[in-house]
Amino acid sequence: MNIVVKRIYNQSSHNDGTRVLVDRIWPRGIRKEDAELDDWNKDVAPSTELRKWYGHDPDKFDEFSRRYHDELATEAGRQALQELRQCVKGKRLTLLTAAKDVEHSHPTVLAQILSE
Template identity: 45%
Template sequence: MSEIALKRVYEIASPKDGCRVLVDRLWPRGLNKAKADINEWDKNIAPSSELRKWFHHDPQLWKEFSEKYMKELYESNLGKDFLKRLKNQEKITLVYAAKDEEHCHAVVLKKYLENLK
């Protein structure tokens, strides 16, 4: 199965990233498509707009956000489709815009996808 990595979309893309999938619901500010250098944009696997707005990247809400987002992921079943669609990729890099690399939805998403393998 594919290796899954995380990277901010503002960092320079590398061939070592493999298949770069933007996993944010909104397009990253100040970034054009060429500079983002993504293979795919999967808005649906990102947290719901309601959950994203509620969390607003507040580290105090991280634990509760993680649980709620994980619940959304398991209920949606989008992860299985995501992994099936990208099954031939050696490496998948989930790219995201959040500044806080420790308290961002991509961390939860990576854990969820790895649990599905």
């Protein structure tokens, strides 16, 4: 499966494949009817506690990634990953986030996990 990470604020593309928002909180300034989503999987996002601890601080990214892996290794995390895999239609998945720093965001970690 080909996996791409994009900001939800970026223009959608005809080759995005299945578009899934993977944030726990709906992004500001985007109307649901304008989001062009195939799914919104809140359960695959990091817990609120982990997200707040991380605070999008790139210096904490390695530890954040480890903790996020741990969350996804739980029964609830495995279930959320399975639901995400099942919603994909075709060979391309676009993970969408509101994070400004996509490189240091949870969808980047998630894409790596899904590719393994």
